[in-house]
Amino acid sequence: MNAIPKSLAPINAADKRIVNAKTDINQLAPFKYPWAWEFFLNANRNHWTPLEISMAQDVHDYHHKLTAAERHVFENVLAYLTTSDILAMRNIGLAVMEKMTAPELQIYQARQVYEEALHTWAYQHCIETLGLDQQEIYNRYRVIPQIYGKIALANRRLERVMRADFDLADRDNLHEFALSYLFFAGIFEGCWFYNGFSPIFALQRRGLMKGTAEQLQYIMRDEVLHCAFGIRVVRTLLQEEQLQLDPAAVSRLWEEAEAAESAYAHYVLREPILGYNAGVHIAQFRFIANRRARQLGLPEPFPGAEISLTWLDEQANLRKEKNFFETRVTEYQTGGALAWD
Numbered sequence: 001m002n003a004i005p006k007s008l009a010p011i012n013a014a015d016k017r018i019v020n021a022k023t024d025i026n027q028l029a030p031f032k033y034p035w036a037w038e039f040f041l042n043a044n045r046n047h048w049t050p051l052e053i054s055m056a057q058d059v060h061d062y063h064h065k066l067t068a069a070e071r072h073v074f075e076n077v078l079a080y081l082t083t084s085d086i087l088a089m090r091n092i093g094l095a096v097m098e099k100m101t102a103p104e105l106q107i108y109q110a111r112q113v114y115e116e117a118l119h120t121w122a123y124q125h126c127i128e129t130l131g132l133d134q135q136e137i138y139n140r141y142r143v144i145p146q147i148y149g150k151i152a153l154a155n156r157r158l159e160r161v162m163r164a165d166f167d168l169a170d171r172d173n174l175h176e177f178a179l180s181y182l183f184f185a186g187i188f189e190g191c192w193f194y195n196g197f198s199p200i201f202a203l204q205r206r207g208l209m210k211g212t213a214e215q216l217q218y219i220m221r222d223e224v225l226h227c228a229f230g231i232r233v234v235r236t237l238l239q240e241e242q243l244q245l246d247p248a249a250v251s252r253l254w255e256e257a258e259a260a261e262s263a264y265a266h267y268v269l270r271e272p273i274l275g276y277n278a279g280v281h282i283a284q285f286r287f288i289a290n291r292r293a294r295q296l297g298l299p300e301p302f303p304g305a306e307i308s309l310t311w312l313d314e315q316a317n318l319r320k321e322k323n324f325f326e327t328r329v330t331e332y333q334t335g336g337a338l339a340w341d
């Protein structure tokens with residue numbers, strides 16, 4: 001006969017922690033991290049599906065208007081993004097969420113997992129609509145070293161923190177995890193995604209591939225939140241755990257990220273397209289990397305780097321009144337105005 005379980009003492013929200021909490025993690029409120037719940041509410045104001053955006057003009061543009069150099073740029077950006085979003089989903093869903101010990105953090109991350117899946121759907125919708133060879137495009141990250149360089153960096157970090165024996169009670173592992181989350185939020189999403197759509201936005205600014213670009217604008221706004229949330233988690237984690245990041249490890253992170261981004265940009269933009277080239281892309285990476293470092297409370301990795309895409313922040317900061325989305329009747333947000341960092 002099963003014994004009736006004994007009742008448990010109420011828990012104290014103050015005992016919640018980012019990781020390694022000893023308390024019951026099945027209780028949402030009272031919140032220890034009310035900002036995390038706000039992220040969840042904000043994220044739910046952003047709803048779209050890829051099917052809502054007309055791709056008809058893109059099919060024509062792709063086959064009849066883009067130059068060979070522009071098609072090269074377009075396809076490789078798409079190939080990189082679609083692999084990256086799978087990695088982003090696996091990182092949050094499989095490596096990060098399971099380590100969190102406060103439900104308000106996990107709930108936003110659950111939404112993030114869904115959004116990464118939605119992003120993958122958006123790319124797949126573009127690939128299908130344009131009739132690209134799926135076998136070829138989805139394998140591109142494996143056969144093009146300059147794309148694989150970025151994917152390999154992310155894979156390496158992900159594999160380390162997904163080891164079965166990875167225990168966060170160990171301080172070295174905790175440091176490794178903080179660096180990994182910093183990489184995914186601050187660099188992978190905060191720099192590589194944030195800047196990664198720009199070559200296609202450059203086409204959009206000339207009236208080309210506007211459906212794809214609109215999909216990417218929706219995605220970009222999700223990524224702005226993913227980046228801001230991850231940075232906040234990392235900062236809070238470092239504070240709670242009294243953990244100092246090893247400056248040499250952080251420097252290496254920026255150096256590796258810049259080297260990988262630079263090789264990628266030189267391949268994708270081996271020929272410049274009108275209004276965009278590899279130099280602009282790399283300069284913008286450095287400028288945004290400095291911003292992410294400041295947000296993380298770290299020294300700027302590329303002092304003196306200047307903005308090269310003055311229009312990019314506007315793409316992320318679009319307000320309803322700008323009515324940028326020419327192809328859509330409804331507005332992106334279904335709720336109140338969002339504050340975008």
Ligand SMILES: [Fe+2]
Nearest residue numbers: 085088116119
């Ligand atoms: Fe994503």
Ligand SMILES: [Fe+2]
Nearest residue numbers: 088189223226
């Ligand atoms: Fe993301």
